[in-house]
Amino acid sequence: MTVYEAELVVDRRESAADGVLALTLRHPLGEDLPAWEPGAHVDVVLGPELERQYSLCGDPADRSVWRIAVLREPAGRGGSTHVHEQLRQGAKVRVRGPRNHFRLESAPRYRFVAGGIGITPILPMLAAAEAAGAEWTLLYGGRTRNSIAFTEELGRYGERVTVSPQDENGLLDLGSVLDDLPEGTLVYCCGPGPLLDAVEERCPAERLRVERFSPRAREAGENGEFEVELAQSGRTVRVAPDVSVLDAVRAAGVEVLFSCTEGTCGTCETDVLDGTPDHRDSVLSAEEQQSGETMMICVSRCRGKKLVLDL
Template identity: 80%
Template sequence: MTSYEAELVVDRRESAADGVLALTLRHPLGEPLPVWEPGAHIDVLLGPGLERQYSLCGDPADRGVWRIAVLREPDGRGGSAYVHGELREGDKVRVRGPRNHFALEPAPRYRFIAGGIGITPILPMLAAAEAAGAEWTLLYGGRTRGSMAFTDELDAYGDRVTIAPQDETGLLDLGSVLDDVPEGTLVYCCGPGPLLDAVEARCPGGLLHVERFQPKEQETGPDTAFEVELSRSGKTVTVAEGVSVLDAVRSAGVEVLYSCTEGTCGTCETDVLEGTPDHRDSVLTDEEREAGETMMICVSRCRGPRLVLDL
């Protein structure tokens, strides 16, 4: 898998909300950045062990800059603390991508639901839906009004956007947007796990598209050992109990792109040539899992004794 990778300059740091920092990134020589579409994210390599994924939330037509927004998480693993506390305007950060597992599919109508920092991939989707002449609404929740990013930009859309801070209105009224959804409507949702779980419980899978920042809780089978043949490398490795396919492949000297190691970012997605994957990621749709054409090798395993991967 090929991917753009470069050191970009932090052009601007701006507060997007309480605890949310917006960063604008540009190429140091002014070179145009790769094309992206709403729903895409990039990997930001902040340092050893500090590689994080952030949704692009600017204007896809602007090839000069990329914008991301980072929520400060006091109980996080260090990435957000580094961005908020150490990264300054003029600093350089290495980035990789973009990738998109949350693409906006064409539809005459949309229902968008965002919770907290989950507004970031949704924001450019609204502009795209507007430009396409589609009907759409957004239900956007957060802890407090002050903690909700980009509300000033959303003001331009008028009453199609419902801002619902929890301390003012309570939990999001999902029934107001998910009950009696007209035919042909697609639902896009991004936010914390409990919100996504509640939306998934109400919405048929074929209509719903979600992006998770944390792995989805799911029942899995035993981590039995199996073999993986690497078709391009000519190697066969044994994936032992408790060892990921990713770790086994890398231990065999085959380098692959990876990032989150949690099955949420899609960086390690690999083509499956033979065998049946035991999908344990939070990226693929039910249809993609059933097809079994790709798998996230950082978490997923095998439903039999052998897989053949395009590695």
């Protein structure tokens, strides 16, 4: 499948909260951008070896622009600092996508939970749920009131939105929205790892949909050696215990798309034609992992001696 990639122009920069910068991106020739649905993200190529994923948080009906929001993290790996300091008005940046591993499924009612910059994929979900006539609420937390982004936009939803700064109220009262869920309710959550862990502890897995910005904590599994047959090229490569499938495939001269190398962005998702993957990603749902139809080759491995991949 061909992935859209283009150099877009920073059309507008605006502060969404303390430390949060919202960027509106457009095509330099005014062309429409690809359609997307709530939950989608794009890859932003900031420089050599510097690529980040940001959720689209604008209006899916407006094909003229894409909007992203970036939290400045001084102790991060440099991506957010680059965005805040280098992507000035009129600057150009290469963007690829969109992709969506956090789709809003149809339901009569929703409970949305967001922490910090995790509000970005949730924003368009609220508008979609509203347009569909679904019953919904949002519980949204952040460190301080001034650090909580897009509160003005959220204000139009009234009492369905509960904004709870941690320095005023402590940790989010998850029980108030997750206990005794009505039949047919889906829970969507995005934010820091500890928040997602807490939500997963008290919400039935079949009701919950999450998106993680950092890998899920996992016990280290054994890394055995195995083979990967590349169905399209007819080649077979050996994957050593200390080498990822991604690195082994690239070392064999096969070009594949990848980005985070942590199993969180979904860029390297690859179809599995035969064999059983040892899933170690933080993207696929339990059901998707159980099906074994695809895998994230940057972190996942093989339960056995051989995989056949559609590469």
